[in-house]
Amino acid sequence: xxxxxxxxxxxxxxxxxxxxLRCKPISGHDYLFWxxxxxxxxxxxxxxxxxxxxxxxxxxxxxxxxxxxxxxxFSTLKIQPSEPRDSAVYFCASRMDRGTYNEQFxxxxxxxxxx
Amino acid sequence: GEDVEQSLFLSVRxxxxxxxxxxxxxxxxxxxxxxxxxxxxxxxxLTYIFSNMDMKQDQRLTVLLNKKDKHLSLRIADTxxxxxxIYFCAESxxxxxxxxxxxxxxxxxx
Numbered sequence: 001x002x003x004x005x006x007x008x009x010x011x012x013x014x015x016x017x018x019x020x021l022r023c024k025p026i027s028g029h030d031y032l033f034w035x036x037x038x039x040x041x042x043x044x045x046x047x048x049x050x051x052x053x054x055x056x057x058x059x060x061x062x063x064x065x066x067x068x069x070x071x072x073x074f075s076t077l078k079i080q081p082s083e084p085r086d087s088a089v090y091f092c093a094s095r096m097d098r099g100t101y102n103e104q105f106x107x108x109x110x111x112x113x114x115x
Numbered sequence: 116g117e118d119v120e121q122s123l124f125l126s127v128r129x130x131x132x133x134x135x136x137x138x139x140x141x142x143x144x145x146x147x148x149x150x151x152x153x154x155x156x157x158x159x160x161l162t163y164i165f166s167n168m169d170m171k172q173d174q175r176l177t178v179l180l181n182k183k184d185k186h187l188s189l190r191i192a193d194t195x196x197x198x199x200x201i202y203f204c205a206e207s208x209x210x211x212x213x214x215x216x217x218x219x220x221x222x223x224x225x
Contacts, residue, residue, distance in 0.1 A: 004157070031211065042217035043158075043203065055211065091157055101146045101165070102207040106157030 004107035018080040025094030033093040119216035137204030144206040
């Protein structure tokens with residue numbers, strides 16, 4: 001299996017622009033998570049889906065952030081409009097629903113820089 | 116509440132043992148985890164321990180859990196330069212999500 005795939009790996013944009021981050025989870029995984037990593041705040045859970053349905057989006061910082069999962073193999077995280085404080089590494093992770101320990105498989109991340 | 120605390124940095128010499136410590140606040144944690152993040156990569160599960168266990172050993176890794184003090188540690192024996200990375204402690208309270216610490220950067224010098 002290719003693992004969790006994220007694109008792009010790096011994104012540089014200007015303040016006010018729309019940014020879309022993409023994720024393909026591991027096939028057969030039921031859960032998908034979006035995280036943001038910064039030096040100051042560490043790793044923060046933004047939102048997670050179970051069977052394509054958003055379960056908890058309480059970590060989404062504000063209305064500028066939105067996430068969708070139109071099918072089991074694709075999810076997007078959109079920031080509109082972007083701001084310099086959104087600069088971070090964004091990770092997508094997925095896992096199976098198998099009733100045991102919670103191993104999440106992480107993608108390589110998208111490094112976002114907003115100028 | 117949910118809060119996981121770790122020291123930010125640890126430096127050791129190659130061949131020494133490394134001990135990374137973590138404290139957590141929620142006594143209902145079911146599993147506790149150690150994840151490893153290498154430069155430019157995502158997190159990867161290193162090992163985990165169920166909350167009713169005190170210790171788990173896996174090759175060079177030893178995990179110790181003190182539930183009374185809510186303290187978790189990861190010991191890496193015979194630390195190698197390839198072990199240089201950021202190590203995250205995480206707890207699983209409910210079924211779905213993990214709460215991560217801020218990570219401990221381990222630097223191994225030759």
